[in-house]
Amino acid sequence: MRALDRIAREFNANITTPDGSPPSPEVWREAKEIADRRYITLFGFRKYNEISIAAAREALKEKKAAQAATAQP
Numbered sequence: 001m002r003a004l005d006r007i008a009r010e011f012n013a014n015i016t017t018p019d020g021s022p023p024s025p026e027v028w029r030e031a032k033e034i035a036d037r038r039y040i041t042l043f044g045f046r047k048y049n050e051i052s053i054a055a056a057r058e059a060l061k062e063k064k065a066a067q068a069a070t071a072q073p
Helices: 002-015 025-043 045-071
Strands: none
Touching: 002 025, 025 045
């Protein structure tokens, strides 16, 4: 848990801008790549891949639910 907390803290620090504005897509992507590499180092690519697929499925489910909600009168 401490390792995951550290990865999350580093990610947040890497995307935090001095003026509090949202980070650029490039900054966000770089921070994600760093976090992903750390996660893979700790848990292996198989686990990383499983979590990535699960997150993608969840995002798709949320997108479909949002589309369905906006399609209804």
